[in-house]
Amino acid sequence: MAEILLKDLYKTYGETPAVRGIDLTIAENEFVVLVGPSGCGKTTTLRMIAGLEHITAGDIFIGDRLINDVPPRDRNIAMVFQNYALYPHMTVYENMSFGLRLRKVQKGEIDIRVKEAAEILNIEELLERRPKQLSGGQRQRVAMGRAIVRNPQAFLFDEPLSNLDAKLRVQMRTEIKRIHQRVKTTVVYVTHDQVEAMSLADRIVVMNNGIIEQVGPPQEMYDNPKTRFVAGFIGSPAMNFVPCKLTTNGDGLSIKLTDGVDLKVPGEREKRYRPHVDRDLILGIRPEHLTECRQHTNEQQQDFGCDVSVLEPMGIDTMVFMEIANVEVCARAAPDAVKNPGETMTFTIDMQKMHLIDPSTDTVL
Amino acid sequence: MTERFIDSRSVQTEQFKISWLTTVLEDQRVLGYVLLIPAFLLIVVFIGYPFLLGVWMALTDKVVGTPGNFVGLANFTKLLDSDIFRVAAWNTVFFTVVATAIKAALGMWLAVLLNRKFMFSRATRAAVLLPFIVPTVLSTLVWLWMLDGTFSVFNWILRWFWDLEISAFGLVIKEDFGYIRGPNWLGDPYYAMGSIIMANVWRGLPFFAISFLAALQTVPSELYDAADIDGATGWKKFWHVTLPMIKPVAVVVVVFSFVITFADFQLVYILTRGGPNNSTHLLATLAYQQSMHTGNLGEGAACALFMLPLLLIVIILQLAYLRRQGVQ
Ligand SMILES: Nc1ncnc2c1ncn2[C@@H]1O[C@H](COP(=O)(O)OP(=O)(O)OP(=O)(O)O)[C@@H](O)[C@H]1O
Ligand SMILES: [Mg+2]
Numbered sequence: 001m002a003e004i005l006l007k008d009l010y011k012t013y014g015e016t017p018a019v020r021g022i023d024l025t026i027a028e029n030e031f032v033v034l035v036g037p038s039g040c041g042k043t044t045t046l047r048m049i050a051g052l053e054h055i056t057a058g059d060i061f062i063g064d065r066l067i068n069d070v071p072p073r074d075r076n077i078a079m080v081f082q083n084y085a086l087y088p089h090m091t092v093y094e095n096m097s098f099g100l101r102l103r104k105v106q107k108g109e110i111d112i113r114v115k116e117a118a119e120i121l122n123i124e125e126l127l128e129r130r131p132k133q134l135s136g137g138q139r140q141r142v143a144m145g146r147a148i149v150r151n152p153q154a155f156l157f158d159e160p161l162s163n164l165d166a167k168l169r170v171q172m173r174t175e176i177k178r179i180h181q182r183v184k185t186t187v188v189y190v191t192h193d194q195v196e197a198m199s200l201a202d203r204i205v206v207m208n209n210g211i212i213e214q215v216g217p218p219q220e221m222y223d224n225p226k227t228r229f230v231a232g233f234i235g236s237p238a239m240n241f242v243p244c245k246l247t248t249n250g251d252g253l254s255i256k257l258t259d260g261v262d263l264k265v266p267g268e269r270e271k272r273y274r275p276h277v278d279r280d281l282i283l284g285i286r287p288e289h290l291t292e293c294r295q296h297t298n299e300q301q302q303d304f305g306c307d308v309s310v311l312e313p314m315g316i317d318t319m320v321f322m323e324i325a326n327v328e329v330c331a332r333a334a335p336d337a338v339k340n341p342g343e344t345m346t347f348t349i350d351m352q353k354m355h356l357i358d359p360s361t362d363t364v365l
Numbered sequence: 366m367t368e369r370f371i372d373s374r375s376v377q378t379e380q381f382k383i384s385w386l387t388t389v390l391e392d393q394r395v396l397g398y399v400l401l402i403p404a405f406l407l408i409v410v411f412i413g414y415p416f417l418l419g420v421w422m423a424l425t426d427k428v429v430g431t432p433g434n435f436v437g438l439a440n441f442t443k444l445l446d447s448d449i450f451r452v453a454a455w456n457t458v459f460f461t462v463v464a465t466a467i468k469a470a471l472g473m474w475l476a477v478l479l480n481r482k483f484m485f486s487r488a489t490r491a492a493v494l495l496p497f498i499v500p501t502v503l504s505t506l507v508w509l510w511m512l513d514g515t516f517s518v519f520n521w522i523l524r525w526f527w528d529l530e531i532s533a534f535g536l537v538i539k540e541d542f543g544y545i546r547g548p549n550w551l552g553d554p555y556y557a558m559g560s561i562i563m564a565n566v567w568r569g570l571p572f573f574a575i576s577f578l579a580a581l582q583t584v585p586s587e588l589y590d591a592a593d594i595d596g597a598t599g600w601k602k603f604w605h606v607t608l609p610m611i612k613p614v615a616v617v618v619v620v621f622s623f624v625i626t627f628a629d630f631q632l633v634y635i636l637t638r639g640g641p642n643n644s645t646h647l648l649a650t651l652a653y654q655q656s657m658h659t660g661n662l663g664e665g666a667a668c669a670l671f672m673l674p675l676l677l678i679v680i681i682l683q684l685a686y687l688r689r690q691g692v693q
Contacts, residue, residue, distance in 0.1 A: 052593060071593070072594045073593060073598070079591070087591070087609075089609040089610065098605070099594075099596050102595060146591075150595075
């Protein structure tokens with residue numbers, strides 16, 4: 001249980017940079033999720049915290065201790081690997097107790113801790129089995145058990161659920177959350193799945209290309225993304241990006257989609273956007289804020305018509321694809337309100353939820 | 366018209382023949398045995414027949430050029446009573462156990478070193494295999510020269526160091542003892558046993574090193590990461606992760622080498638012919654001497670057959686181990 005501090009962290013493999021300057025403070029008992037596309041440096045960052053990877057430049061502190069050159073065994077952290085990395089020749093009990101045995105913890109104490117962890121994880125009957133005799137989900141639990149018994153200052157998870165099938169993944173996700181509530185510790189969790197990140201994290205760290213794009217609580221990342229990358233990465237289905245022009249419209253401002261649809265900008269945003277009038281920008285709008293024509297609940301909701309090109313029913317909603325300004329745009333509509341492909345449908349867009357992106361910097365204005 | 370008729374009928378029989386063969390061969394039980402025939406014949410002709418002939422000869426008093434009479438187990442009892450046989454049996458066990466143990470230990474060490482990345486590591490790995498590739502007879506002849514009583518290069522080196530030491534420290538030992546001769550590698554019983562073990566280790570080491578290296582490379586690196594975090598140091602990682610992970614391969618390699626070393630003939634025969642004073646006679650060289658030099662084929666065969674029960678025990682233990690692994 002301790003704060004983890006990353007200061008201007010760099011890692012290069014030969015010539016290739018993997019991590020290019022990361023600053024992050026992880027509070028005590030906080031559940032932080034590193035998320036980002038493949039190859040963005042999540043694993044590298046985690047392995048540097050674990051001490052499995054040499055740091056090219058920068059500092060890592062756990063508590064007040066600078067641990068740059070401290071070997072993994074002295075960092076008092078535990079790690080859960082993507083492929084579990086259980087020792088195949090040891091039983092579950094031996095796997096879980098290995099770290100304690102190496103640290104010369106007393107037998108009685110080891111027994112108590114293993115049994116306790118096994119109880120938390122519901123694997124009491126599996127203690128005498130070997131990893132080969134376990135299912136994927138059970139191995140996953142054992143790998144977590146191995147971390148829990150150590151009672152470390154921090155837990156590091158590297159995509160622990162990515163080898164499980166979809167249903168089990170959701171189940172284990174809840175389980176991990178439950179365990180974290182019970183075993184209070186600092187957790188750094190790596191995933192490339194933004195849904196997993198949203199549902200688990202106290203705070204999400206979105207990484208891209210070796211740097212941090214944005215850090216914040218899940219809801220804030222969803223509501224107020226700071227960059228185009230974060231806007232597109234968080235939320236599923238992904239946010240639509242449509243080229244547009246910001247124009248003056250009498251007293252107010254409006255957004256002109258290139259094919260002539262004019263949308264009024266909410267009054268409270270006018271001041272923010274005013275300096276960018278007459279520029280070519282990008283409108284970002286999530287599918288859930290672009291629906292079939294509805295009764296307006298606020299005056300920022302506006303209607304426009306467009307031809308439907310493809311439908312994708314999801315059960316609860318139907319994804320409606322259309323083409324606006326030569327880009328494919330996705331709307332989320334009630335199944336009974338959609339029109340057939342080729343027909344024209346009226347949509348309601350909630351401009352209160354809009355984002356305006358500067359294409360030259362890819363930042364959200 | 367008639368021609369046509371005949372034609373089509375012959376085609377039909379042809380088809381019938383083919384389809385008959387196909388039906389039989391498509392039955393996997395039949396096809397399996399059919400495919401086994403070539404290997405089976407090879408084994409019968411080149412292993413089964415000589416082996417059974419050997420067993421038969423061991424039960425006769427056959428001498429070169431005579432048909433031989435059945436004498437039951439007389440050859441075996443005679444051997445058991447003879448001193449030279451008991452010496453050879455003991456030598457064989459000693460030679461095999463010591464040589465295999467050294468090869469296993471050094472092989473493991475070499476494999477761990479070769480598993481690291483360093484300059485020219487690939488070239489080094491290839492070079493390590495050389496002793497294994499050179500025909501045994503040739504390399505053993507080189508050993509023979511290196512261990513020669515008069516020309517031994519080892520003694521030459523020893524002498525050089527000795528001289529160096531004398532000049533460096535201004536010692537006067539040289540005057541007292543003359544020059545150091547160095548051991549008589551193949552002429553002294555203990556040194557001779559040491560020498561054949563050394564030559565055998567040199568030749569067998571690559572097999573161990575390369576097999577262990579291959580096994581080491583199958584150990585997932587994640588396990589070492591996990592062990593690092595669990596708190597294991599280098600030696601503990603080797604003991605708790607590496608060794609158990611490569612144990613199945615190691616057992617097979619050790620047993621295989623044990624069997625080969627046990628029956629080693631060429632090396633010993635070229636270096637010492639069993640001497641001096643039978644101190645390096647192994648069962649294989651003794652059997653050869655009995656049958657080829659003395660011409661006593663019956664006794665020679667019996668001597669060779671004595672290797673069988675000992676090796677059988679080793680192999681049964683190995684099979685039992687592998688089966689247990691399989692169950693796990
Ligand atoms: N051992 C290595 N040697 C060379 N380059 C490496 C090594 N490990 C990672 N990299 C590179 O560093 C970058 C970051 O890799 P990293 O494994 O941290 O990505 P990641 O975010 O975990 O991706 P994923 O979601 O696919 O696991 C990648 O471009 C990768 O190619
Ligand atoms: Mg990764």
